[in-house]
Amino acid sequence: MNLQQLEYFLVLAENEHMTKTAQQLNISQPSLSYTIAELEKELGVPLFKKFGRNIRLTKYGHYYYDYAQQAIKLLQQAKEVISDDVHPSTGHIDFGFIYTMGAINAPIITKEFLGIKPQTHFSFKQNNSKNLLQDLRDERLDIAIVSHVEGFEDIAFEPLLEEKMVVTVPKHHPLSQKEVISLEELSHHPLVYYNASSGLRPYLQDVFEALNLPISSKIEVEDDQTVLGFVSNGFGLAIMPEIPSIKAFPVTALKISNHIQPRIIYLATRKNAYHSPLLKEFKQFCLSYFKN
Structure with missing residues (x-):
């Protein structure tokens, strides 16, 4: 089953009319009938029954309707969470740094960046470089200030400062x-x-x-x-x-x-990975801040 089948099913269940639903979805009635038939074939049960000129949900259709509604709602919520997370002004950044960066450097660049993007949401993690890089690889972090560690070829290390x-x-x-x-x-x-x-x-x-x-x-x-x-x-x-x-x-x-x-300290991010506009901006901000 796919998202289109769920959407078609929900609209048909609410309208209880094939022609009206096809017009609302801007598709042909045979296309709608085929989509529903394929869904019923996959589930192995009828979801609709004829009721005069209209149709009604079967017992199994009612079961499926409740879960399909929840599924669509959860998917919409997931879309909203992702949209909020990558928003260029109000998004979220998971930021990691080694212990020596916790007293001055990490707080300073966070404060300075929030002066530009005050609605940015940060989560912080302090650890040793190896653990931070593993978290970065596993996408538990978006960016990290670390020492260079061998064995992380999928991570981009960019010189940030000297200690x-x-x-x-x-x-x-x-x-x-x-x-x-x-x-x-x-x-x-x-x-x-x-x-x-x-x-x-x-x-x-x-x-x-x-x-x-x-x-x-x-x-x-x-x-x-x-x-x-x-x-x-x-x-x-x-x-x-x-x-x-x-x-x-x-x-x-x-x-x-x-x-x-x-001793060079690096700014680390994942290679060949999606970086939100906000993360790109924060990364460039960090590199420029310490360069200047």
Whole structure:
């Protein structure tokens, strides 16, 4: 069965007259009769019976009428929901971002965009890059700010911004009196390191491998706040993004003397997928905002 059959059936059930219904639908009466006959053939029961010059619903027709009405109503509701979701001014955007973006960058660009499109509806999700990208692939997110992760060839990564890296040490650690530290010196100390779920880990591995330095870590965690918690309690030092929440912990942030590759943060969207006009506008806004 198809939507046209449902629509024809409902109009005929309400009119109870073949000729009148055919005229209303602007089709021929044989075409209407054929459509209804095919529907009855598929269902295996008669939906109408003759009643003088008119027709009436059979018992099965009454059953089908109730469900057909509900089906059409639900389909109309679905159409309205989709229409609202992709509306260029009042649509919905599912926006994901990594933990380091939650304090400043994600709130700022959301606020600035709402200044242009105040009726936009946002849903937010914070997670590590790998999980955000999986949500993006599964269409639970429309757009995400992430690290680059291998294995997501169906995702488009566009450079958004660079994060400055620092070394954090406990407040009363001997190194806390320094302002600058080399990664060679850092490698002689135990590290609080990022685990395999973190998008920062591949970047750090590349940094240490480029300098041919070992990594000595006993503590591996996922997010920056936990890294700071373990560092402040003396479990080791950490190389991490320079984020505002560092100031909330009893740690000292040291500059890195080595010239290391910048950590690039990307704006990720699905390749070869439908992007609503509002999503396209938000994506371009994000890229332009950080470029400027």
